[in-house]
Amino acid sequence: MATVETADTAVAEESGVRRRDFINIAAVSFAGAGAVATVFPLVNQMNPSADVLALASIEVDISAIEAGQAIKTSWRKQPIFIRNLTAEEITEANAVDVAELRDPETLAERTTAGKENWLITLGVCTHLGCVPLGAAQGEIKGEFGGYFCPCHGSHYDTAARIRKGPAPANLEVPEHEFLSDTVVKIG
Template identity: 50%
Template sequence: MAEVKNNKRRSFLQLSTISLGAVGTAAFIWPFLKSMNPAEDTLALGSTEVNIADIEEGQGITVKWRGKPVFIRKRTQQEITEAKTVNLEDLKDPAIDDDRVKKDEWLVLVGICTHLGCVPLGQKITDMKGEYNGWYCPCHGSHYDSSGRIRKGPAPTNLAVPPYKFINDTTIKIG
C-alpha cells in the first residue's frame, strides 16, 4: 500500500463504489417496503356511499369507511346553535363549525378518539354524550361537543372530518 501514489484516484474509486452499492441496496429494498403499503384492491375500497334519507333529526348513524367508523349525525337546531356560538378561546383545538360541515344539519366525523384510538360514545340515544352534548370517550374521558371538537380530557385534537361530498340530497360519498 505504501507504493500507492495516486491517493485521490483511489479514494474517488472507493467513494463511487460505496455510493453505487448504497443506491443499489436502496433500490433493492424499496419494493419490499412498498409491498407493505395498502394494495390496489384495498385502495379501491377507499370510498363508501351512504343513504341518509332515513335519518331523523337528532339521530346519528355509524358507517364503516376504510375499516374505520364514521359518524353521520343530523343535528338539531339547538346543537347547531351551540356549535356555532361557542367562544373560540374556550377550545383546545380552535376551529369554527362552518369549516367542519358542508351543510349545517349534517355533521360527518371519523369516529375515532384522537387520544388513543377508541370509538367515543354518543351515537345511541342511551349513550353518554359527555358534558358538551356531543361524544364522550369511555377509555380516558375525552369530551367532544356537537361539532366533534375536543373540549375536555386528554385528546389533543378535534375528531377528524373525512373527505366527503353530497352526491344528491339523500346520498353522501365518503372518501
C-alpha cells in the same frame, strides 16, 4: 264402519295437522319477512358498495337519519359517525368562542355550506383511538352534548370538537361530498 270412521278421522287429523303446519310455517315465514324488512334498512346503510371494497370511498343513504339522530358506518375499516344536528345543537356549537378551543374550528369549517346540520366524523378518539360513545341511541354524549370517550374521559361537543379530557384534537372530518340531499360520498 268403525274402520271407515277411524280412517276418516285419521285423514281429517292428518289434514288438520297439515293445515296447522302450513299456518305455523306461514306465520314463521311472515315473521321472517318482517324481521328482514326491519333489519334491511340498517344493514343496507352499512352495506359496502363496490367502491368500499376498493377502499376508496363509500356512498351512504342518509335519508332515514332524523334530526338529533346519528348512525355509525365504516370507511377504510374505520368507524364513521354521521349525525343530523338539531337546530339547538347547531346554535350551541356556534355559540362557542372558537379562540378558547384546544383545536379551534367552527362548525362551518367542519361541515358543508348549506348542510351544517350534517356532521360527519371519524368515530375514533384522537387520544388513543377508542370509539367514543354518543352516536347510538341511548349512549351518553358527555358534558358537551356531542361524544364521550369512556377510555380516558374525553368530551366532545356538538361539532365533535374536543372540549375536555386528554384528547389533543377534534374528531377528524373525513373528505366527503353530498351527491344529493340524501346521499353522501365519503372518501
